[in-house]
Amino acid sequence: MDLIIKNGTVVNAGETVKADVGIAGGKIVAIGMSLEAEGATVVDAADKLVLPGAIDVHTHLAMPFGGTTSADSYLAGTRAAACGGVTTVFDYPMQRKGMTIKEVIDSKKAICEQEACVDYAYHCIITDLNDGAILEEMGSAVESGITSFKCFFVYKKEGMMVDDGTFVQLLLKAKEVGAMINLHAENPDLIDYNTERFLAEGKTSAWYHYLSRPEYVEAEADKRAVHWAKHLNAPLYLVHMADEEGLEAAIEAKKENPDIFIETCPQYLEFTCDVYKREDGRNFVCSPPMKGQESQDALWKAIKNGDIDVVATDHCPFQSFEKDWGKDDFTKIPNGCAGVENLYPYMLSAANEGKISFNQAVELCSTNPARIFGCADKGSIAVGKDADIVIYDPQANFTISVDNMHSDYDHTIWEGIQLKGYPEQTYSRGRLVYDHGDFVGEPGWGNFVKREKRT
Structure with a gap:
C-alpha cells in the first residue's frame, strides 16, 4: 500500500x-x-x-454572465474546492445557438486538462435544439460520459430559456437515452413584469431583486416542471430549490416518480431575504434569491426528513466592483455567490452542532450526488x-x-x-x-x- x-x-x-x-x-x-x-x-x-470527498454538482466556473465572467477560473475554483474537501466538481458549460454538445464540452475539457486541481464532470446547458440535432446527439453524448443536461425556464431575453415544448422533448429524450434533465425553475414573465414595474417606480435596491422573484414565482415553475416529469415518468433534477411551496410540490411528486430529485444550496440554509435590505445586499444577489424564514425552515425540515437529495453550491462568484454596478439598479448586479469551499465545512458543522447526522452530511454532499449522476468510483x-x-x-x-x-x-x-x-x-x-x-x-x-x- x-x-x-x-x-x-x-x-x-x-x-x-x-x-x-x-x-x-x-x-x-x-x-x-x-x-x-x-x-x-x-x-x-x-x-x-x-x-469521502464531497461532490459539488453545481458550479459555474469562468462563466460569462451579466457583462463579465465569474471570478473563479477552473484553476481557482477547483483549488478552492480541494481546500474545502470537494474532490469532484461539476461545471455547467453553456451551449449557444448552433453549437453541438461535443463542441461545448470539448472547449471546456481543453481548459480543465491544464487547470483542474480535482476531478471534474459536466452538465451541458441546452439553450437551442438546433432543429432537432441536439436531440439526436444526446445519445452519443451519454456514451461519452455526459449524462446530464440543464435547461432554464428563465433568462428569456438573454436567449437561454426553453419553452415547455422544448423542455418536454428533452425530458423524453433523456428518459430514452439514460440521461437526466436538470432545471432552473422560475417564471420569466412574472420576473420581467415585476422588474419593469419596480424600475418604473424608482425601486432599484437589491431588496427589489428578491421582490421581483419571490416565493410564488419560483413555486409556479417548480410545480410546472414536476407536473411534466410526473406525467411523462421522466427523470428530473431540480437545482437550487429555495421556496417552501415548490419544495412541497416536488416532495409530493417524488411519491409518484422517484426519479425526481431535489437540490438546495447552503446560502438558502444560512441566509434569508433580509440580507437584501443590508447596505451590502447586492453582494448576496443570486437567482433564485434567498427567500423568507418559512422557506428556510421548510428546507431544513426536508433535509432532516431525507426529502432533499443533494446540497450543492451554485458557485458563481463575482468581484465586489462588479457587484457595485448594481448599486443603484438591481438589474445590473451580476447574479451569483461563492460557495464551493464552504459546502462541506458548512454541512459538517451543521452535523457537529446536531442539526443533522454526519452520515446525512456525507449522503447529501457525496453519496447521493455520486449515485444520481453516475459517478461509480466516487x-x-x-x-x-x-x-x-x-x-x-x-x-x-x-x-x-x-x-x-x-x-x-x-x-x-x-x-x-x-x-x-x-x-x-x-x-x-x-x-x-x-x-x-x-x-x-x-x-x-x-x-x-x-x-x-x-x-
Missing part, C-alpha cells in the same frame, strides 16, 4: 466505524483495523473523522472506490473570511460565519491536495469523470 490513514472514524452515508483505510494506486484497497503499514506512508487520524469510503478522502477535525473552530479562502474573488457572503469543526486534509485519488490550511496540489491533476448512464 502507498498510504494508510490509521485510527480514524470512517463515516459513510449508511454507517460509522473505527477503521484504518489503505490506499494504493489512487484507490481504496483495504479497510480494517491495524492494517499492515510496512512501506506505506502513515497518517494518524486519531480523534478525527475520515470522510461517493463513499469503500474498497475499489477512488481514494477521495477528507480528514475532518470535529474539535477545530473556524471563522470564514475572504483572507483564508483559496478562490480569486475579493469578498465572500460567508465572511464571519463561524463553523464548528473543519477539514484538515483532502486527498484526491490518494494524493494530498490540501493540508492544514494550505493548497498543496497542482493544476492539471484533476481527471475527467466519465459517468455511467441511467438505467
Whole structure:
C-alpha cells in the first residue's frame, strides 16, 4: 500500500466505524483495523473523522454572465474546492445557438486538462435544439460520459430559456437515452413584469431583486416542471430549490416518480431575504434569491426528513466592483455567490452542532450526488472506490473570511460565519491536495469523470 490513514472514524452515508483505510494506486484497497503499514506512508487520524470527498454538482466556473465572467477560473475554483474537501466538481458549460454538445464540452475539457486541481464532470446547458440535432446527439453524448443536461425556464431575453415544448422533448429524450434533465425553475414573465414595474417606480435596491422573484414565482415553475416529469415518468433534477411551496410540490411528486430529485444550496440554509435590505445586499444577489424564514425552515425540515437529495453550491462568484454596478439598479448586479469551499465545512458543522447526522452530511454532499449522476468510483469510503478522502477535525473552530479562502474573488457572503469543526486534509485519488490550511496540489491533476448512464 502507498498510504494508510490509521485510527480514524470512517463515516459513510449508511454507517460509522473505527477503521484504518489503505490506499494504493489512487484507490481504496483495504479497510480494517491495524492494517499492515510496512512501506506505506502513515497518517494518524486519531480523534478525527475520515470522510469521502464531497461532490459539488453545481458550479459555474469562468462563466460569462451579466457583462463579465465569474471570478473563479477552473484553476481557482477547483483549488478552492480541494481546500474545502470537494474532490469532484461539476461545471455547467453553456451551449449557444448552433453549437453541438461535443463542441461545448470539448472547449471546456481543453481548459480543465491544464487547470483542474480535482476531478471534474459536466452538465451541458441546452439553450437551442438546433432543429432537432441536439436531440439526436444526446445519445452519443451519454456514451461519452455526459449524462446530464440543464435547461432554464428563465433568462428569456438573454436567449437561454426553453419553452415547455422544448423542455418536454428533452425530458423524453433523456428518459430514452439514460440521461437526466436538470432545471432552473422560475417564471420569466412574472420576473420581467415585476422588474419593469419596480424600475418604473424608482425601486432599484437589491431588496427589489428578491421582490421581483419571490416565493410564488419560483413555486409556479417548480410545480410546472414536476407536473411534466410526473406525467411523462421522466427523470428530473431540480437545482437550487429555495421556496417552501415548490419544495412541497416536488416532495409530493417524488411519491409518484422517484426519479425526481431535489437540490438546495447552503446560502438558502444560512441566509434569508433580509440580507437584501443590508447596505451590502447586492453582494448576496443570486437567482433564485434567498427567500423568507418559512422557506428556510421548510428546507431544513426536508433535509432532516431525507426529502432533499443533494446540497450543492451554485458557485458563481463575482468581484465586489462588479457587484457595485448594481448599486443603484438591481438589474445590473451580476447574479451569483461563492460557495464551493464552504459546502462541506458548512454541512459538517451543521452535523457537529446536531442539526443533522454526519452520515446525512456525507449522503447529501457525496453519496447521493455520486449515485444520481453516475459517478461509480466516487461517493463513499469503500474498497475499489477512488481514494477521495477528507480528514475532518470535529474539535477545530473556524471563522470564514475572504483572507483564508483559496478562490480569486475579493469578498465572500460567508465572511464571519463561524463553523464548528473543519477539514484538515483532502486527498484526491490518494494524493494530498490540501493540508492544514494550505493548497498543496497542482493544476492539471484533476481527471475527467466519465459517468455511467441511467438505467
